[in-house]
Amino acid sequence: MSLSPKIEAVTDRIRQRSLATRTAYLERMAQAVSNGPVRAHLSCGNQAHAYAAMGTDKEALAAQRSPNIGIVTAYNDMLSAHQPYEHYPDLIRRTARNAGATAQVAGGVPAMCDGVTQGQAGMELSLFSRDVIALAAGVALSHNCFDAAMYLGVCDKIVPGLVMAAATFGHVPAVFLPAGPMTSGLPNDEKSKVRQKFATGEIDRKGLMAAEMAAYHGPGTCTFYGTANTNQMLMEFMGLHLPGASFVNPGTPLREALTIEAVRRATEITALGNDFRPAGEILDERAFVNGMVGLMATGGSTNLVLHLPAMARAAGIMLELDDFADISAAVPLMAKVYPNGLADVNHFHAAGGLAYLVGELLGAGLLHEDVKTIAGDGLSRYAREPKLQADKLVYTEGPTETLNDKILRPVAEPFQKTGGLRQLQGNLGRGVIKASAVAPAHHIVEAPARIFHDQADVKAAFQRGEFTADTVVVVRFQGPRANGMPELHSLTPTLSVLLDRGLKVALVTDGRMSGASGKVPAALHISPEAANGGPLARLRDGDIVRMDAVAGTLDVLAEDFDSREPFVADLSGNEFGTGRELFDVFRKYAGAAVDGASLIN
Numbered sequence: 001m002s003l004s005p006k007i008e009a010v011t012d013r014i015r016q017r018s019l020a021t022r023t024a025y026l027e028r029m030a031q032a033v034s035n036g037p038v039r040a041h042l043s044c045g046n047q048a049h050a051y052a053a054m055g056t057d058k059e060a061l062a063a064q065r066s067p068n069i070g071i072v073t074a075y076n077d078m079l080s081a082h083q084p085y086e087h088y089p090d091l092i093r094r095t096a097r098n099a100g101a102t103a104q105v106a107g108g109v110p111a112m113c114d115g116v117t118q119g120q121a122g123m124e125l126s127l128f129s130r131d132v133i134a135l136a137a138g139v140a141l142s143h144n145c146f147d148a149a150m151y152l153g154v155c156d157k158i159v160p161g162l163v164m165a166a167a168t169f170g171h172v173p174a175v176f177l178p179a180g181p182m183t184s185g186l187p188n189d190e191k192s193k194v195r196q197k198f199a200t201g202e203i204d205r206k207g208l209m210a211a212e213m214a215a216y217h218g219p220g221t222c223t224f225y226g227t228a229n230t231n232q233m234l235m236e237f238m239g240l241h242l243p244g245a246s247f248v249n250p251g252t253p254l255r256e257a258l259t260i261e262a263v264r265r266a267t268e269i270t271a272l273g274n275d276f277r278p279a280g281e282i283l284d285e286r287a288f289v290n291g292m293v294g295l296m297a298t299g300g301s302t303n304l305v306l307h308l309p310a311m312a313r314a315a316g317i318m319l320e321l322d323d324f325a326d327i328s329a330a331v332p333l334m335a336k337v338y339p340n341g342l343a344d345v346n347h348f349h350a351a352g353g354l355a356y357l358v359g360e361l362l363g364a365g366l367l368h369e370d371v372k373t374i375a376g377d378g379l380s381r382y383a384r385e386p387k388l389q390a391d392k393l394v395y396t397e398g399p400t401e402t403l404n405d406k407i408l409r410p411v412a413e414p415f416q417k418t419g420g421l422r423q424l425q426g427n428l429g430r431g432v433i434k435a436s437a438v439a440p441a442h443h444i445v446e447a448p449a450r451i452f453h454d455q456a457d458v459k460a461a462f463q464r465g466e467f468t469a470d471t472v473v474v475v476r477f478q479g480p481r482a483n484g485m486p487e488l489h490s491l492t493p494t495l496s497v498l499l500d501r502g503l504k505v506a507l508v509t510d511g512r513m514s515g516a517s518g519k520v521p522a523a524l525h526i527s528p529e530a531a532n533g534g535p536l537a538r539l540r541d542g543d544i545v546r547m548d549a550v551a552g553t554l555d556v557l558a559e560d561f562d563s564r565e566p567f568v569a570d571l572s573g574n575e576f577g578t579g580r581e582l583f584d585v586f587r588k589y590a591g592a593a594v595d596g597a598s599l600i601n
Contacts, residue, residue, distance in 0.1 A: 001365040006330035007289060010323055011368070014285045018318045022285070025170070025316030029280040032171035033271065039064050039145055050104075050145050057093075057102045067270040069096055069263070070106035070146030070172075072137045072162065074153040079113045081154040081221040081228055084179040084250040088152055088259065095263040103263070106149070107140025109133045111158045114514065115222065119455065119490035121578040126157060127485045127512070128586040130307065131600050133161025134168070134314070141169050147270035148173040149279075150263070154221055159231035160307035163240070163283075164601070167314035170280025173269045175262050175374050176240040178232050180250045182220030184346045188338040191215040192518065195493040196500070199462075220250045223344035225337035226514060230300035236354050236382055237294035238287045239373025240279075243395065244386040247349035257393040258386060265374060277372060283315040286368035290379065292324060293367055296331040296419025297357060299340040299436035302524050303512060305421065310596030321430055321594050325423035325552070331366055332414030336407055339437045339518030340420065343407040351408040355398025359383035364411040424523050424547065426555035427562070428508070428535045430594060431526040435549045438521045442499065443549040445506040445521055447472045448542050449556070453569055455488050462494045470504035472545040476536040476569075478511025479529025480590035480597040483574040484583065489514030496520055506547050508554070510536055510593070523547050523554050525593040530569070532592075537566035 015022075035041065039061075042050070051061045060066055071092055075085035089105050096103040110132060117123040133153075141149060149172050151162040159176070166174035194211035197203045221228045232246035242262050248255045269277040288308060295304050309319040333340075334357060337348045358379060361367045367379055375381045384395040402408040409415060420436035435443060447470035452458050455475055461467065473495065479485050488511050496519060498505045507513075507522040510529040528534030535556075539545070544557040574580055574587075586599050 001363055003368065004330060004365040006326065007293065007366055010326050011285055011289045014289065014317060014319065014323060018285065018316060021318060022316035026280065029170045029278065033278060039068065042144065050143060054102070054104065057097065060102050067101040067147040067267045067272050068145060069101060069103040069266050070141060070149045071103060072106055072109060072140050072149060072151050072165070074109050074111035074133070074158045074162070076111055078116070079111055079155055080182060080216060080219055081179060082111055083219045085152045088177065091256070091259060092150060092263050095260050096267060099264050099267045101267040104145070106143065106146060107136065109136040109140070109153070109158070109161065111153065111155060114156050114487060115216070118487060118514070121580065123486035124484035124574055124580055125578070125583055126487065127306070127480060127597060128583050128590070128599070130157035130161040130310070131586070131598055133158055134164035134600060137162055137165030138168060141165065141172070146172060147272055148175065148266045150266055151176045154179055154228055154231065156227040156231070156303060159235065160311050163311045164314040166279045167283050167311065170283065170315060171278050173266065173277050173374070174240060174279035175266045176235045177259060177262055178235070178241060178245050180220050180248045180255055181223050181229065181345050182218045183249055184223055184344055185217040186211060186214035187342065188215065188224045188344060189342050192493070192496070196497050199493040199497055221345070223346060224339060225298065225300065225345055225348070227301040227303040229345050230295065230298070230304055233294050233298055233300060233354060234291045234304065237358070238291045239282050239371055239375070239379065239382075242386070243375055243382040243384050244355060247345050247353060249346070254386065254388050257388055261393050269374060277374060280315060282372045282374065284371070285317050286371050288312050288317055288319060289327070290367050290371065292327045293331050293361060294357070296328045296421060297333065297361060298335045298337070299333055299420025299434070302421060302432050302434050305432045306512070306525060306593060306597055309594070310598040310601060313596060313598070313601040321423055321432070324421060324432070328419035328421055328423070331419045332411055333416045333418065333420050333436050334360065334409050334411065334414050336415055341407065347404070348407055351404040352399040352402050355383050355385040356400070356402060356408060359398055359400060360411045366411070422549050423552055424549070424554040426553045428539070428545070428554045428556055429526045429528060431523045431554060433521060433523055433549050437518045438549065439519060442504070442519070442521045444547070445470070445472060445504050446544065446546040447504055447506070449474050449539055449545045451476065451539055451541050453477050455491055458491055459494055467498050467503070472506045472508055472547065474536065474539055474545070475507065475509040475511060476530040476539070477571065478509050479527070479531055479593060481529060481587055482510070482531035482569070482571055484587060485511055485593070485597060487512045487514045492518060492520055508536070508545060508547065510534065521547060521549065526554070527593040529593065530566070531571065533566045537568070538564040
């Protein structure tokens with residue numbers, strides 16, 4: 001099937017828009033490649049420092065005839081998704097040695113858990129941690145000792161930050177290693193119902209804790225289709241994972257076999273071999289378009305609308321919100337995974353998973369097949385699935401039919417004809433909504449606004465019984481320059497209760513929501529943000545706001561709106577505590593949400 005003209009048009013538009021920046025980027029990468037293997041330029045003293053603790057690998061490292069893999073790890077055992085990485089370096093070193101190569105942990109990067117910081121002051125560091133991760137990975141790779149890099153990361157800001165670093169060091173091959181999702185626990189919809197009962201006082205904290213512990217119960221990624229699992233999908237669609245690697249549970253023989261194969265593959269794609277695949281060549285405009293197609297087809301996290309532009313800019317590629325909108329209009333929603341449906345990612349994987357999706361989308365001409373990946377040329381490799389046969393990893397043809405059409409459907413019979421995310425724009429600015437998670441009856445909300453500057457104030461108003469009519473809840477001064485653009489996921493149970501009471505309710509904010517946020521219609525990432533004098537700063541209590549996810553509009557219906565002076569909030573309360581004082585420079589200089597809200601590109 002030839003490429004869809006709509007997908008081709010978006011790709012060409014990105015290519016033309018990025019011509020100058022991408023050309024300059026590729027010239028820099030070509031110059032770095034032309035210098036030859038990096039270790040050859042280190043002095044004997046430089047190398048002695050780098051190899052001093054490497055034991056039996058010292059001789060091979062000093063000889064410089066075999067590849068040396070740098071490991072950048074986001075391991076900690078506070079994130080369930082990252083706990084399995086504890087023993088990966090030993091396995092990587094052992095596998096590299098067996099392949100005639102060496103491997104070293106180049107450095108670690110921070111990895112915070114948004115689940116722990118939801119509704120807390122620490123969440124104000126969450127988005128900025130992405131840029132810190134990119135910087136920390138850059139420090140790790142600055143030793144210039146590595147012929148390939150392996151990136152160990154899964155969750156929300158970690159993968160985007162690591163991709164930004166991989167693109168910056170684009171002359172070095174990059175292989176991303178997933179750890180897989182935890183096994184299924186308490187169903188996500190049941191967990192959500194318990195949270196709503198706690199919000200209304202129907203159950204106590206002990207009951208809430210029991211439900212949460214049953215939902216988040218072991219090593220691996222949380223099982224809903226939030227930002228972490230959207231990241232994993234993205235790495236396959238963009239060719240940085242091995243095919244079929246994303247959703248294999250930790251601690252299984254297949255998981256280990258995929259890790260071993262990824263190390264072996266990393267040794268093959270260095271400049272010392274015959275299949276050199278530097279990251280900068282893989283991360284071209286076609287790879288980013290494929291990533292956006294996967295995002296829309298699966299109903300993935302709105303957070304990726306922030307992260308993909310930042311990731312792309314690191315590779316000299318300029319993405320805009322219109323690109324997401326046009327791809328969403330061209331790509332059907334093919335998956336229903338919580339919060340878009342009741343299934344979790346394990347059910348999705350069992351129903352056919354990414355191999356089925358890639359095959360269907362390629363067959364419909366909605367993906368670029370002619371791309372480079374770490375596995376080889378052509379995205380059709382990712383329509384295959386890995387299996388163990390006699391303890392050996394083999395690839396077989398992936399499923400060509402869905403095994404559960406309540407979870408996964410073909411292009412010809414999708415859940416909806418357009419993608420999971422929609423652009424919103426109007427006199428209140430530009431933003432995004434995860435329409436696939438919202439019932440059609442709530443796609444259009446027109447109601448008086450109630451203005452808040454803190455999510456805790458919304459909960460307090462709810463406890464006082466102040467929401468008794470249709471309301472558009474506006475939580476402003478939540479953008480990157482105001483307070484770091486925290487997720488407002490903790491509002492979901494409260495606002496869900498109002499929906500269940502029969503009210504028309506929507507959230508409008510220049511902040512973010514978790515990728516797990518569900519049925520409440522939410523206009524997110526509104527830009528320009530209120531702290532920069534954006535339109536949200538001119539809203540008043542009682543203004544009629546209309547959010548229309550069908551038409552893609554977000555407007556206030558007030559004749560004097562444009563002539564109003566913007567409200568200026570006192571933002572001094574977020575300057576100190578929980579490390580926020582360390583991030584003052586980020587708040588001052590962060591870019592706009594539509595450009596990725598980054599400080600560093």
